[in-house]
Amino acid sequence: MQQLAIFGGTFDPIHWGHLLVAETALHQVCLEKVIWVPSLNPPHKEAALFEHRMQMLQLAIKDNPAFTASLVETNRSGTSYAINTLIDLSACYPNTQWYWIVGLDTFQTLPRWYRGHELAQMCDWLIAPRLLGGETITQSKLICKQVEEQFRKQSHTIHWQLLNIPIVGVSSSLIRKFCHERQSIRYLVPESVRSYITNNNLYSHKSE
Template identity: 35%
Template sequence: MRKIGLIGGTFDPPHLGHLVIAEEAREACHLDEVWFLPSYIPPHKDRLVTDSDHRIAMVDRAIKGNPLFKLSLIEIKRKGRSYTYDTLYELKRRYPEDEFYFILGADMVNDLPNWYKIDELAKLTSFIGFKRPGYTFKQPEEVTIIPVDMPQIDISSSMIRKRINQHRSVRYFLCESVKEYIEEKGLYED
């Protein structure tokens, strides 16, 4: 039986904060692997996201070099809105012997009671919730949350997109190979 961490998101673009969260969860919870799950259409975002082919290529570049990080295209291939319940249901069907742990930031932990089919989802996975300084999350009754301390890293994909659009440096926010891909494809510019 493997213990597999799952980190979902648009990864538009994937940044060093995503990688630090994945590695901290892997180490703190003794996970065998962490799978990155780019969403096709995130249920909680209304803005258009960058084409999935670009986001897949960027995640692939970001995790290259860490054999314990994997790219899963389950949500991309399914198309439509990417609900975590649907993803976990399918993963448990495909890998019934494995344990899955869904990795979340503190802000998402507090929103868990509003997630699609949260009661059924809680039977399929445990959640790894990252604590942030100055941010308290509440433990929802219906779910198991494993709290993990997070080093303070204040990077977001939206901040990176904005900096690129303003022709500002994103060095040290992204893996160099992701930065080069964005420049090569002209992503996030007007």
């Protein structure tokens, strides 16, 4: 049985932090592949056009044969829900042990996701800890255990582990802010992504 991970998100834009998380997951649990799935219609936020976000993603991952971008979200209309993504990918990749890569803040909201209790048991969860603002690994583990307990109270199980990643103080919102303020984003994103943002004048007109 092959081991694959889904890395979903807005990726608005993709940055070195995302890539570091995916690379860590790849080796920490011996994955064959990380499937990047940019949200077509994120349910809680506005984002740059899907075509722009997908193009930046493909530029960023093209040199890593273990990374692939999926267009699975374009096969349906309406709001993007994680469980639909997993069901659709399972049809494309049978006989698979699935993992899902998420940040700690996102993992905390899992019990409130659409069909979240069902999804929680369909894959193992790889969690990027929140190490900024004085957070520690111990605190991150405690938060994950609290989420696990929420599921247990409703007779659901969930398997998770923290990813052992170094601190990277970069976020998509910071990059958008820097673009809006005409500050340099060199070394925050791959150079190919920086050039794409510049050439397409992304994020310069408003701060999100």
